[in-house]
Amino acid sequence: MKHQMQAIILNDFGGVENFSMTTIPVPQPGDDAVLVQIAATAFNPIDYQIRQGATERKRMHSPVLGREFSGVVVKTGKDVTQFSPGDAVIAASGSMGSNGTYAEYISVPQHILAHKPADIPFATAAAIPTGSLTALQCINRLGLPPQASVLITGAAGGVGLVLVKLLLHAGFRRLLATAGSEESTQQLINAGLPISQIINYRQSGLLQAILHQQEGKLFDACIDLVGGQMSETGAALLATNGIYQDVTALTTAAARETLFNKGAVIMNISNYAYSLTGNFKYYGDGLRQITTLLETGALLPSPIWITGGFSVDTVQQSHQLLELNQSKGRKLVMTVFSNDNLMTEGI
Numbered sequence: 001m002k003h004q005m006q007a008i009i010l011n012d013f014g015g016v017e018n019f020s021m022t023t024i025p026v027p028q029p030g031d032d033a034v035l036v037q038i039a040a041t042a043f044n045p046i047d048y049q050i051r052q053g054a055t056e057r058k059r060m061h062s063p064v065l066g067r068e069f070s071g072v073v074v075k076t077g078k079d080v081t082q083f084s085p086g087d088a089v090i091a092a093s094g095s096m097g098s099n100g101t102y103a104e105y106i107s108v109p110q111h112i113l114a115h116k117p118a119d120i121p122f123a124t125a126a127a128i129p130t131g132s133l134t135a136l137q138c139i140n141r142l143g144l145p146p147q148a149s150v151l152i153t154g155a156a157g158g159v160g161l162v163l164v165k166l167l168l169h170a171g172f173r174r175l176l177a178t179a180g181s182e183e184s185t186q187q188l189i190n191a192g193l194p195i196s197q198i199i200n201y202r203q204s205g206l207l208q209a210i211l212h213q214q215e216g217k218l219f220d221a222c223i224d225l226v227g228g229q230m231s232e233t234g235a236a237l238l239a240t241n242g243i244y245q246d247v248t249a250l251t252t253a254a255a256r257e258t259l260f261n262k263g264a265v266i267m268n269i270s271n272y273a274y275s276l277t278g279n280f281k282y283y284g285d286g287l288r289q290i291t292t293l294l295e296t297g298a299l300l301p302s303p304i305w306i307t308g309g310f311s312v313d314t315v316q317q318s319h320q321l322l323e324l325n326q327s328k329g330r331k332l333v334m335t336v337f338s339n340d341n342l343m344t345e346g347i
Contacts, residue, residue, distance in 0.1 A: 007103035008315050009063040013053030016316040024064075027098035027107040028075075034083050034110050035075035036091075040126035041066045041101035042304070043318045043332040044158065051319060059095050059272065066101030068092045070116055070125040071336075080110045088116040090291075092129035092283055096275050102315055104336060111280035114287035117294050124301045127331035131158035131302065132290040133271050133283065138223055138245055139166045141267055146171035149217070151210075153201070153234055154225035155193075156184030156329035159247060161302045162290075163223065164191045169298050176210065176219070178230070180325070187303060187329035207233055224248060231255035238264055245269050305330040310337075 003026040012018045029035045044067055050060050073087040083089065091113045093100075098107040116125045138159075144150075150167065154160055155177030167175060168191075177193055178201040179185045188198050203209060210233075218239035224231050227250025235251075235258035238244055244259055247269045251259075259266060274282040293299035305327065308314030318332045 005104040006310070007064045007099065008310075008312055009102075010051055010065055011063070013051065016051070016319050018051070019312050019315050021312050024099075024103075026105050029077045029080075029107040031077040031079040032110055033077045033107050034073050034080055034089075034113060035105060035107045036069070036071040036089060036113075037074050037105055038069045038071040038101055038103060038336045039088075039122035040071075040333050040335045041069045042127040042130070042158075043307075043322055043334070044068070044130055045322055048319045048323045061095045062097075062099040064100035064103050066103070067094050068126060068129040069101040069106065069336075070122045070128075071106075074105075076110070082110055083113060083115075088118075088122070088125075089113045090116050090125050090129050090287060092133050092271065092287070094130075094271065094275055096280065096283075102334070104310075109280045110284075112283040112287075114284055114291050117291050120294065120301055123306055123333050123335055124304055126333050127158065127304045128290065128294075128301060129283075129287055130271070131331065132162050133286045134159045134247060134269060135163035135166055136286050136289060137269055137271065138163055138247070139170060141269070142221060142223075142243065142245070144221060144243065147174070148172070148220040149174040149214075150176075151219045151222045151234060151237055152177045152225065153222070153230045155179060155198075156181075156187045157225055157327075158302060158331045160225050161187060161191050161329070162299070163225075164188060164193055165299050166293075168192045169293070176213070178206075178226075179329075181328060183328035190303075191300075201230065201233075207236055210237060218242070221245065224251070227251055232258065235259045235262070235264070238262060241265065243267060303330045304333045306333050306335060309335050 004023045005026045007024050070090045073083050093108050156179045177198050180202050221243040222234035222238050223245040224234045225247050227248035231251040232255045235255040241263050243265045245267045307318045314334045
Protein backbone atom coordinates (compact mmCIF):
# COMPACT_ATOMS: atom_id res chain seq x y z
CA MET A 1 0.00 0.00 0.00
CA LYS A 2 1.26 3.46 -0.90
CA HIS A 3 1.93 5.88 1.91
CA GLN A 4 -0.36 8.90 1.95
CA MET A 5 0.25 12.57 2.67
CA GLN A 6 -1.83 15.65 3.26
CA ALA A 7 -1.87 18.25 0.51
CA ILE A 8 -3.78 21.43 -0.26
CA ILE A 9 -5.11 21.35 -3.80
CA LEU A 10 -6.65 23.88 -6.18
CA ASN A 11 -9.96 22.49 -7.42
CA ASP A 12 -10.66 25.16 -10.03
CA PHE A 13 -9.28 28.50 -11.23
CA GLY A 14 -10.70 31.58 -9.54
CA GLY A 15 -10.95 32.67 -5.91
CA VAL A 16 -9.28 31.33 -2.76
CA GLU A 17 -12.43 29.33 -1.93
CA ASN A 18 -11.21 26.80 -4.52
CA PHE A 19 -8.54 25.41 -2.18
CA SER A 20 -9.16 22.29 -0.09
CA MET A 21 -7.17 19.80 1.98
CA THR A 22 -6.99 16.25 0.67
CA THR A 23 -4.95 13.06 0.88
CA ILE A 24 -2.72 11.94 -1.99
CA PRO A 25 0.08 9.35 -2.34
CA VAL A 26 3.56 10.27 -1.14
CA PRO A 27 5.66 10.63 -4.32
CA GLN A 28 8.54 8.21 -4.80
CA PRO A 29 11.86 9.63 -6.03
CA GLY A 30 13.35 8.43 -9.29
CA ASP A 31 16.98 7.36 -9.62
CA ASP A 32 18.28 10.96 -9.77
CA ALA A 33 15.75 12.49 -7.39
CA VAL A 34 15.29 13.13 -3.68
CA LEU A 35 12.20 12.85 -1.48
CA VAL A 36 11.98 15.76 0.95
CA GLN A 37 9.65 16.25 3.89
CA ILE A 38 8.66 19.91 3.62
CA ALA A 39 9.32 22.04 6.69
CA ALA A 40 8.05 25.34 5.30
CA THR A 41 7.03 26.92 2.02
CA ALA A 42 6.97 30.53 0.90
CA PHE A 43 4.37 32.24 -1.28
CA ASN A 44 5.08 34.09 -4.52
CA PRO A 45 2.93 36.27 -6.81
CA ILE A 46 2.91 33.50 -9.42
CA ASP A 47 0.93 31.39 -6.91
CA TYR A 48 -2.12 33.63 -7.00
CA GLN A 49 -1.65 34.33 -10.72
CA ILE A 50 -1.89 30.59 -11.40
CA ARG A 51 -4.89 30.33 -9.07
CA GLN A 52 -6.66 33.10 -10.97
CA GLY A 53 -6.10 31.26 -14.24
CA ALA A 54 -3.79 33.91 -15.72
CA THR A 55 -1.22 32.99 -18.39
CA GLU A 56 1.00 31.72 -15.55
CA ARG A 57 -1.33 28.71 -15.32
CA LYS A 58 0.85 27.22 -18.08
CA ARG A 59 3.43 26.65 -15.35
CA MET A 60 0.93 24.62 -13.34
CA HIS A 61 1.93 20.94 -13.37
CA SER A 62 -0.01 19.78 -10.32
CA PRO A 63 -3.23 20.77 -8.51
CA VAL A 64 -0.91 21.35 -5.54
CA LEU A 65 0.50 24.87 -5.90
CA GLY A 66 3.64 26.32 -4.28
CA ARG A 67 7.12 26.66 -5.76
CA GLU A 68 9.81 26.88 -3.06
CA PHE A 69 10.54 25.18 0.23
CA SER A 70 12.87 24.14 3.00
CA GLY A 71 12.84 20.64 4.42
CA VAL A 72 14.65 17.43 5.30
CA VAL A 73 15.73 14.67 2.93
CA VAL A 74 14.01 11.40 3.82
CA LYS A 75 14.82 9.22 0.80
CA THR A 76 17.18 9.31 -2.18
CA GLY A 77 17.28 7.65 -5.59
CA LYS A 78 20.09 5.23 -6.39
CA ASP A 79 22.05 7.78 -8.47
CA VAL A 80 21.94 10.57 -5.88
CA THR A 81 25.42 11.44 -4.60
CA GLN A 82 25.11 14.93 -3.11
CA PHE A 83 22.47 14.36 -0.43
CA SER A 84 21.64 11.85 2.29
CA PRO A 85 18.61 11.24 4.51
CA GLY A 86 18.58 13.77 7.34
CA ASP A 87 20.12 16.60 5.30
CA ALA A 88 18.37 19.96 5.68
CA VAL A 89 17.82 21.46 2.22
CA ILE A 90 16.22 24.32 0.29
CA ALA A 91 15.02 24.56 -3.30
CA ALA A 92 13.09 26.61 -5.81
CA SER A 93 11.12 23.66 -7.13
CA GLY A 94 8.97 25.60 -9.60
CA SER A 95 7.39 23.08 -11.97
CA MET A 96 10.24 20.61 -11.51
CA GLY A 97 8.91 18.69 -8.51
CA SER A 98 6.43 15.84 -8.29
CA ASN A 99 3.87 18.30 -6.94
CA GLY A 100 3.74 21.79 -5.49
CA THR A 101 4.85 22.71 -1.99
CA TYR A 102 1.50 23.06 -0.22
CA ALA A 103 2.06 19.44 0.85
CA GLU A 104 3.92 17.31 3.36
CA TYR A 105 6.35 15.80 0.85
CA ILE A 106 7.87 16.54 -2.54
CA SER A 107 10.22 14.66 -4.86
CA VAL A 108 12.67 16.84 -6.79
CA PRO A 109 15.77 16.39 -8.98
CA GLN A 110 18.88 16.38 -6.80
CA HIS A 111 20.49 19.10 -8.91
CA ILE A 112 18.01 21.82 -7.88
CA LEU A 113 18.71 21.37 -4.16
CA ALA A 114 21.19 23.12 -1.89
CA HIS A 115 22.02 22.46 1.74
CA LYS A 116 20.29 24.84 4.15
CA PRO A 117 22.69 27.11 6.05
CA ALA A 118 22.85 25.64 9.53
CA ASP A 119 22.15 28.86 11.45
CA ILE A 120 19.08 29.88 9.42
CA PRO A 121 15.71 28.53 10.66
CA PHE A 122 13.59 26.45 8.29
CA ALA A 123 10.88 29.12 8.01
CA THR A 124 13.37 31.82 7.04
CA ALA A 125 15.21 29.47 4.69
CA ALA A 126 12.01 28.60 2.80
CA ALA A 127 11.80 32.20 1.58
CA ILE A 128 15.33 32.29 0.15
CA PRO A 129 15.37 30.28 -3.11
CA THR A 130 13.03 31.88 -5.66
CA GLY A 131 13.72 35.54 -4.97
CA SER A 132 17.45 34.94 -4.60
CA LEU A 133 17.77 33.05 -7.89
CA THR A 134 15.84 35.78 -9.71
CA ALA A 135 17.95 38.54 -8.15
CA LEU A 136 21.15 36.64 -8.92
CA GLN A 137 20.14 36.28 -12.57
CA CYS A 138 19.42 40.03 -12.72
CA ILE A 139 22.87 41.00 -11.49
CA ASN A 140 24.74 38.28 -13.39
CA ARG A 141 23.19 39.35 -16.69
CA LEU A 142 23.31 43.11 -16.09
CA GLY A 143 26.86 43.37 -17.40
CA LEU A 144 27.44 46.91 -16.17
CA PRO A 145 30.27 48.34 -14.03
CA PRO A 146 29.47 49.39 -10.46
CA GLN A 147 29.59 53.03 -11.53
CA ALA A 148 26.36 52.57 -13.51
CA SER A 149 23.10 54.11 -12.32
CA VAL A 150 20.27 51.65 -11.69
CA LEU A 151 16.55 52.18 -11.02
CA ILE A 152 14.80 49.32 -9.21
CA THR A 153 11.00 49.36 -9.13
CA GLY A 154 9.21 47.42 -6.40
CA ALA A 155 12.48 47.03 -4.56
CA ALA A 156 11.05 45.96 -1.19
CA GLY A 157 9.63 42.66 -2.43
CA GLY A 158 11.08 39.17 -2.23
CA VAL A 159 13.33 39.70 -5.26
CA GLY A 160 14.06 43.38 -4.70
CA LEU A 161 15.51 43.17 -1.21
CA VAL A 162 17.96 40.44 -2.24
CA LEU A 163 18.80 42.36 -5.41
CA VAL A 164 19.56 45.56 -3.50
CA LYS A 165 21.85 43.64 -1.17
CA LEU A 166 23.63 41.92 -4.07
CA LEU A 167 24.09 45.22 -5.94
CA LEU A 168 25.50 46.92 -2.84
CA HIS A 169 27.79 43.93 -2.23
CA ALA A 170 29.05 44.25 -5.83
CA GLY A 171 29.89 47.92 -5.28
CA PHE A 172 26.92 49.62 -6.95
CA ARG A 173 26.14 52.91 -5.22
CA ARG A 174 24.11 54.91 -7.77
CA LEU A 175 20.87 53.13 -6.98
CA LEU A 176 17.32 54.46 -6.70
CA ALA A 177 14.58 52.18 -5.38
CA THR A 178 10.81 52.65 -5.28
CA ALA A 179 8.73 51.64 -2.26
CA GLY A 180 5.08 52.17 -1.35
CA SER A 181 4.91 52.16 2.44
CA GLU A 182 6.84 53.08 5.56
CA GLU A 183 7.42 49.40 6.26
CA SER A 184 8.86 48.80 2.79
CA THR A 185 11.06 51.88 3.10
CA GLN A 186 12.39 50.60 6.43
CA GLN A 187 13.13 47.18 4.89
CA LEU A 188 15.23 48.86 2.20
CA ILE A 189 17.06 50.92 4.82
CA ASN A 190 17.72 47.71 6.74
CA ALA A 191 19.10 46.23 3.52
CA GLY A 192 21.68 49.02 3.43
CA LEU A 193 20.13 51.60 1.12
CA PRO A 194 20.26 55.27 2.25
CA ILE A 195 16.83 56.88 2.62
CA SER A 196 17.88 59.49 0.04
CA GLN A 197 17.90 56.68 -2.54
CA ILE A 198 14.36 55.49 -1.80
CA ILE A 199 11.32 57.15 -3.36
CA ASN A 200 7.61 56.63 -2.67
CA TYR A 201 6.01 55.48 -5.92
CA ARG A 202 2.53 56.44 -4.65
CA GLN A 203 3.25 60.19 -4.81
CA SER A 204 1.75 62.25 -7.60
CA GLY A 205 4.17 63.35 -10.30
CA LEU A 206 6.50 60.41 -9.67
CA LEU A 207 8.34 60.77 -12.98
CA GLN A 208 9.13 64.43 -12.40
CA ALA A 209 10.07 63.78 -8.78
CA ILE A 210 12.63 61.17 -9.83
CA LEU A 211 14.01 63.39 -12.61
CA HIS A 212 14.37 66.22 -10.10
CA GLN A 213 16.15 63.94 -7.65
CA GLN A 214 18.45 62.73 -10.46
CA GLU A 215 19.14 66.30 -11.64
CA GLY A 216 17.65 65.32 -14.99
CA LYS A 217 20.02 62.42 -15.58
CA LEU A 218 18.53 59.19 -16.96
CA PHE A 219 19.42 55.71 -15.74
CA ASP A 220 21.83 53.26 -17.34
CA ALA A 221 19.53 50.42 -16.31
CA CYS A 222 16.03 49.84 -14.99
CA ILE A 223 15.18 46.59 -13.24
CA ASP A 224 11.39 46.40 -13.28
CA LEU A 225 9.86 44.18 -10.60
CA VAL A 226 6.37 45.67 -10.94
CA GLY A 227 5.26 46.07 -14.55
CA GLY A 228 2.03 47.83 -15.55
CA GLN A 229 2.06 51.60 -15.09
CA MET A 230 5.48 51.40 -13.43
CA SER A 231 6.96 49.92 -16.62
CA GLU A 232 6.07 53.15 -18.40
CA THR A 233 7.82 55.20 -15.71
CA GLY A 234 10.89 52.97 -15.88
CA ALA A 235 11.02 53.14 -19.68
CA ALA A 236 10.73 56.96 -19.60
CA LEU A 237 13.63 57.18 -17.12
CA LEU A 238 15.97 54.93 -19.12
CA ALA A 239 18.85 56.42 -21.10
CA THR A 240 19.28 55.78 -24.82
CA ASN A 241 20.55 52.21 -25.35
CA GLY A 242 20.01 51.55 -21.66
CA ILE A 243 19.30 48.09 -20.25
CA TYR A 244 15.74 47.25 -19.24
CA GLN A 245 15.35 44.07 -17.23
CA ASP A 246 11.78 42.80 -17.32
CA VAL A 247 11.10 40.43 -14.43
CA THR A 248 7.31 40.45 -14.71
CA ALA A 249 6.32 40.17 -18.40
CA LEU A 250 3.77 42.88 -17.52
CA THR A 251 5.15 45.81 -19.50
CA THR A 252 2.50 47.88 -21.26
CA ALA A 253 2.32 48.59 -24.99
CA ALA A 254 3.27 52.22 -24.25
CA ALA A 255 6.35 51.11 -22.32
CA ARG A 256 7.43 48.78 -25.12
CA GLU A 257 7.07 51.60 -27.64
CA THR A 258 9.21 53.91 -25.50
CA LEU A 259 11.85 51.21 -25.06
CA PHE A 260 11.94 50.57 -28.82
CA ASN A 261 12.28 54.28 -29.55
CA LYS A 262 15.22 54.46 -27.13
CA GLY A 263 16.95 51.47 -28.68
CA ALA A 264 16.90 49.81 -25.27
CA VAL A 265 18.40 46.41 -24.58
CA ILE A 266 15.52 44.37 -23.14
CA MET A 267 16.46 41.44 -20.94
CA ASN A 268 13.68 39.06 -20.00
CA ILE A 269 14.50 37.59 -16.60
CA SER A 270 13.03 34.11 -16.34
CA ASN A 271 13.92 31.28 -14.04
CA TYR A 272 11.60 29.00 -16.05
CA ALA A 273 13.97 29.16 -19.01
CA TYR A 274 16.50 26.76 -17.54
CA SER A 275 13.98 24.13 -16.49
CA LEU A 276 12.43 24.16 -19.96
CA THR A 277 15.74 22.95 -21.37
CA GLY A 278 16.36 20.49 -18.52
CA ASN A 279 19.23 22.53 -17.07
CA PHE A 280 18.48 21.67 -13.44
CA LYS A 281 22.07 22.34 -12.40
CA TYR A 282 21.45 26.08 -12.85
CA TYR A 283 19.21 26.11 -9.77
CA GLY A 284 21.47 24.23 -7.39
CA ASP A 285 24.57 26.14 -8.51
CA GLY A 286 22.80 29.48 -8.01
CA LEU A 287 21.50 28.52 -4.58
CA ARG A 288 25.00 27.47 -3.50
CA GLN A 289 26.28 30.93 -4.48
CA ILE A 290 23.54 32.46 -2.36
CA THR A 291 24.10 30.17 0.65
CA THR A 292 27.83 30.96 0.55
CA LEU A 293 27.03 34.68 0.72
CA LEU A 294 24.63 34.00 3.59
CA GLU A 295 27.15 31.91 5.50
CA THR A 296 29.87 34.56 5.16
CA GLY A 297 27.50 37.33 6.24
CA ALA A 298 27.76 39.14 2.89
CA LEU A 299 24.02 38.62 2.47
CA LEU A 300 21.33 38.54 5.14
CA PRO A 301 18.02 36.66 4.76
CA SER A 302 15.04 38.78 3.84
CA PRO A 303 12.40 39.35 6.52
CA ILE A 304 9.53 36.88 6.66
CA TRP A 305 5.97 36.82 7.91
CA ILE A 306 4.81 33.40 9.10
CA THR A 307 1.14 33.55 8.17
CA GLY A 308 0.31 30.24 9.84
CA GLY A 309 0.68 26.49 9.98
CA PHE A 310 -0.24 23.91 7.35
CA SER A 311 -3.89 24.67 6.58
CA VAL A 312 -6.25 25.83 3.87
CA ASP A 313 -6.87 28.99 5.89
CA THR A 314 -3.16 29.89 5.83
CA VAL A 315 -3.01 29.44 2.06
CA GLN A 316 -6.13 31.54 1.53
CA GLN A 317 -4.92 34.34 3.79
CA SER A 318 -1.47 34.39 2.19
CA HIS A 319 -2.87 34.57 -1.32
CA GLN A 320 -5.12 37.45 -0.36
CA LEU A 321 -2.29 39.38 1.30
CA LEU A 322 -0.10 38.99 -1.78
CA GLU A 323 -2.90 39.83 -4.17
CA LEU A 324 -3.66 43.03 -2.26
CA ASN A 325 0.06 43.90 -2.01
CA GLN A 326 -0.09 43.87 1.80
CA SER A 327 3.02 41.82 2.60
CA LYS A 328 4.81 45.03 3.68
CA GLY A 329 8.23 44.07 2.43
CA ARG A 330 8.16 40.61 3.98
CA LYS A 331 8.05 37.17 2.38
CA LEU A 332 4.96 35.20 3.42
CA VAL A 333 5.70 31.72 4.79
CA MET A 334 3.58 28.70 5.82
CA THR A 335 5.13 26.21 8.23
CA VAL A 336 4.40 22.57 7.37
CA PHE A 337 6.26 20.57 10.01
CA SER A 338 8.41 21.37 13.02
CA ASN A 339 11.39 19.36 14.23
CA ASP A 340 9.29 17.53 16.80
CA ASN A 341 7.02 15.88 14.26
CA LEU A 342 9.40 14.73 11.55
CA MET A 343 7.78 11.65 10.03
CA THR A 344 10.30 9.60 8.11
CA GLU A 345 9.64 6.04 9.20
CA GLY A 346 8.65 3.69 6.42
CA ILE A 347 8.54 6.32 3.66
